[in-house]
Amino acid sequence: QAQRALGPALDKATGTLLYNAASRLKAPRHLGFLVGYIARQEIRSDLQLGAALDYLKGHPLEPLDVAAFEQACGVGVSVTPEQIEEAVEAVISRHRAELLAERYHFNMGLLMGEARSRLRWADGKTIKNEVDLQVLHLLGPKTEADLEKKPKTAKARPAQEKPKAAVVENGEVGTETLSLLEQLRGEALKFHKPGENYKTEGYVVTPNTMALLKQHLAVTGGQVRTRFPPEPNGILHIGHAKAINFNFGYAKANGGVCFLRYDDTNPEKEEEKYFTAIRDMVEWLGYQPYAVTHASDYFDQLYTWALELIRRGQAYVCHQKVEEIKGHNPPPSPWRDRPAEESLLLFEDMRKGKFGEGEATLRMKLVMEDGKMDPVAYRVKFTPHHRTGDKWCIYPTYDYTHCLCDSIEHITHSLCTKEFQARRSSYFWLCNALDVYCPVQWEYGRLNLLYTVVSKRKIIRLVEMGAVRDWDDPRLFTLTALRRRGFPPEAINNFCARVGVTVAQATMEPHLLEACVREVLNEKAPRAMAVLEPLKVTITNFPAPEALDMLVPNFPADETRGFHKVPFQPTIYIEETDFREDTDKGYKRLAPGQLVGLRHAGYVIAVQNVIKDASGRVMELEVTCTKSDMADKPKAFIHWVSEPLACEVRLYERLFLHKNPEDPAEVPGGFLSDLNPDSLRVVDSALVDRSVLSAQPFSKFQFERLGYFSVDPDSSERKLVFNRTVTLKEDPGKD
DSSP states (O other), X not given: OHHHHHTTOOOHHHHHHHHHHHHHOSOGGGHHHHHHHXXXXXXXXXXXXXXXXXXXXXXXXXXXXXXXXXXXXXXXXXXXXHHHHHHHHHHHHHTHHHHHHHGGGSOHHHHHHHHHHHSTTSOHHHHHHHHHHHHHHHHOSOOHHHHSOXXXXXXXXXXXXXXXXXXXXXXEEEEEOOOHHHHHSGGGGOOOOTTOGGXXXXXXXXTTHHHHHHHHHHHHTTOOEEEEOOOSSSOOBHHHHHHHHHHHHHHHHTTOEEEEEEOXXXXXXXXXXXXXXXXXXXXXXXXXXXXXXXXXXXXXXXXXXXHHHHHTTSEEEEOOOHHHHOSSSOOOOTTTTOOHHHHHHHHHHHHTTOSOTTSOEEEESOBOTTSOBSOXXXXXXXXXXXXXXXXXXXXXXXXXXXXXXXXXTTOSEEEEEGGGGXXXXXXXXXXXXXXXXXXXXXXXXXXXXXXXOOOHHHHHHHHHTTXXXXXTOTTSOBHHHHHHHTOOHHHHHHHHHHHOSOSSOEEEOXXXXXXXXXXXXXXXXXXXXXXSSEEEEEETTOSSSSOEEEEEESSTTOGGGOEEEEEEOSEEEEEGGGBOSSOOTTOOSBBTTBOEEETTTTEEEEEEEEEEOTTSOEEEEEEEEEEGGGSOOOSOEXXXXXXXXXXXXXXXXXXXXXXXXXXXXXXXXXXXGGBOTTSEEEEEEEEEOGGGTTOOTTOEEEETTTEEEEEOTTOOSSOEEEEEEEOXXXXXXXX
């Protein structure tokens, strides 16, 4: 078509626009329409093309309003050189003082951005040339000082200013002053205000829209309403933490409410434990749902609306098999034009169980943004439902259910991950086809972590083959697993805030999450002493006839937060690695002829005798002790325990060896071949000081010099079990 319009003289710029249009336009019905504008050079830039595509995405089905389309993408708008010159001159005049002061170190991108905002459809290169020309006229040629790199200066932080939180850009952590709630508050996200849905780009306005919005505001009082809608067929993972924080956080930041709605439309995969675990994790992260609802609460209303959709000629009963309608270009249904009366009778037969599974579906008459045609609204499933029993043998799909449940609950902002963008047009279409209140769907980027898998199917495989114990195995990144490992909820929320609310998908390194964990536990985990590989030490000149009670601060950096008692006896235990017979220049701990201090005891010990077994292994040390203020200053202080408790300690490493265990290019043998054989080491002969005796499951401690540890639910009165949450410092060997 373009070739016919232009003849053989198709210039490169026009060709590029045509290629981009064809590859980016998801609804092919509008391709000819768009190509005509490009061929006639009424759309001449990628900026205009982007605006045109956005308009077409927002109006996928209704007859196009040509005037509105042309206005949206700048057709017929001519920006003269004089206009560009005037706009740039105004911007430079506004920043004249800063330009004269900073000269060529000034951020010229700011000038470009402001000029572009004044002249949306102006050519970017022309604006840049004009900016360069006028800056040169103002400042003259660059001097040697202008060519020097601008030194970075640290800005003084006011005393009342909050510490900066890190955000992640391109996988790296930078600094950002905004907390999660600040990122989500008010105008920060450029979201619409309740009741102003129609101001959102791409929102479809019908003759009934304003009346429906008025009714909506009467129900909500202008309050922000969001929802977190998980499927109750698996355990939440770290990616869900971002969704929870975004949905509940946005409502909280703007004085609104958030529903916890279970999308329980797939009865064969639902179990009670998933319902319970999901709510537990939402509340563990610090959020309380405004209401707990289920898609099944609305099954009667959804069925009534399905009948209405058929009556309006917008849905039909189809008998194509699942295999026939899969893929990108399935054949059109031969039943698409079936009379509404016939579809009503057949849909009733579906409800009565007269069709077998796969023999009939109810399909909606629309084309989605990804080109998928006529998505299924209802399918037959002879499976009792967790909540409704055997009342239904037909169940609605996500594409049908989700937007209508949002409408029923008067959700103002339907926040979902980016992969649902292709469903936005069907979301708007279905609400408008039934003339019900239509919320606005907003998409954001998923949060993924390297060195892990989070898919339900793959975690089940790991459990079945014994690679992990269950969904809460601390090597996984499900939320129950992270809680069991000892990750505090505040750390997970802080991590989500640092990643930020971005449109782009974020794939992060686990050590960035672990850094957030250390920050929280450093402030909240009381200190204790534990020895993983005990070496017995006998103090031959113990200074008292019986044990001494040593007061050890719970937080050495802030002794106002209390103390705990640790017994100090003639027999103590130290780490086996804190003693060497043969030393080198850099070794500072205990050795023959080399003193070491005992943390919190006030004593220094010196080796007198090394006792070995028949194989030559060191079994015991005999030492003498001296008060610290009377001895030479030791090079190091080590931790120790006396009259300790026996405990089990589980040391965790990454479950997978490669960053992307699901990537065939990185792991040709599949994710099960990439398991780290050293991901768990159990130390069953560890010793810990008695101050932790009454610790309950999930209690957290810093074992001095070793790391942060959490009490595992496997603990008993007979023996405590600790999970290592994170080491004290990031392992420099980790990528």
